[in-house]
Amino acid sequence: MTITRRTMLAGTASVALVGTLRHAGAQTAEFNYKYANNLPITHPMNVRAQEAVDKIREETNGRVAIQIFPSNQLGADTDMLSQVRSGGVEFFTLSPLILSTLVPKASISGIGFAFPSYATVWPAMDGELGKYVRGEIEKSNLVVMDKIWDNGFRQITSSIGPINTAADLKNFKIRVPVSPLWTSMFKAFQSAPASINFAEVYSALQTKIVDGQENPLAIISTAKLYEVQQYCSITNHMWDGFWFLANKRAWERMPEDVREIVARNINEAGVKERADVEKLNATLKEQLTAKGMKINETDPDSFRQKLKDAGFYAEWKGKYGDDAWAILEKAVGTSLS
Known part of the structure; x- marks a missing residue:
């Protein structure tokens, strides 16, 4: 700091x-x-x-x-x-x-x-x-x-290059919150997730302990993460x-x-x-671009398919149980199965 x-x-x-x-x-x-x-x-x-x-x-x-x-x-x-x-x-x-x-x-x-x-x-x-x-x-x-x-919907930032497809996440050192679901998802992408509390994120990015992190744009902006991250990929990979x-x-x-x-x-x-x-x-895409971030859009298909192929959805359906999963799918559709 x-x-x-x-x-x-x-x-x-x-x-x-x-x-x-x-x-x-x-x-x-x-x-x-x-x-x-x-x-x-x-x-x-x-x-x-x-x-x-x-x-x-x-x-x-x-x-x-x-x-x-x-x-x-x-x-x-x-x-x-x-x-x-x-x-x-x-x-x-x-x-x-x-x-x-x-x-x-x-x-x-x-x-x-x-x-x-x-x-x-x-x-x-x-x-x-x-x-x-x-x-x-x-x-x-x-x-x-x-x-x-x-x-908000969470996006991925990086100091080494943009994330365009799921393949770009292989071996990517990414900070994730202290949560089993986050760790599981990025392991399914073959990334290298590191669980770090939010209070330590800025310094972890600044000292290159990790290559990137993921957060909604509002947090990327208000926490000034653009000072230590060059790329922002609009993945919308989860709502939080x-x-x-x-x-x-x-x-x-x-x-x-x-x-x-x-x-x-x-x-x-x-x-x-x-x-x-x-x-x-x-409004933040324009503001973050003005602060020097390079922003790219992505297609969710390769990411979702990678999670399916890795057994991510099947694993978590088993952990939550059929009843809870049915409530989720009732709200979002059955594309996760």
Whole structure:
């Protein structure tokens, strides 16, 4: 990391602190809760979360004060998952694929090339598939909000050249989040996946520990990954979101009417954030090109066929079980079989 980048992150922390404590008398709230996430303060998720926090405080007459800790300030994803379970933080947003380290079936929404577009994502995640996953999450003694927030379709960046077909991924050293599904998928592509928490991605790319990584365009932009990656290939290889999780004991400490206010505002903010991310991603290709990235489009056919040939879909159908897989295929079609 450079001094400039450390300074930038320190500034981010200051902005977050000022933004969340700007209400006079914040310390007098009946419920002082912490919300942690791994994204920069400028990402739509934190912008909309701040709006929700403000509305919650107003509608509860100051009883609930939620402080936002962005950019992994309280630890890496796996650390914060432990904290939300123990009560170290009260709220946390996490990708279902990383959540699968605790709730194995949560990652079913991230199966490679399952969703062709947002037109299939939201009916599935607001419908039967999302309901199924939330039921699995609740078995792990966590509270989960009804509306999943958007991370976006994930793209592959590289410092060594563009990814045009599945063949280009052979022996490619790629950072993936700490999740069995990601590791499995890139092994099926004969890549060399390395599980690295997001807090360490920039430095791993900068020091060439890995050749590339994969993330939605909004994260590639807000985390400034274009500074250490030259190529961006539009693969749309998986859709990813963020479940808004709560510590069950902290949640149940709030009266039912207060919980309703908190849940409603978080869910409404999540729906607005979805529109923000989709709109942002639509403009980012041009912005990233202006920052020096070389962007190329790809065809999903070679990638999907490679996964089929490697037995990836059959393996994960067996892991999730026939019932869960049937819910997925009902939402996206049977092209994965």
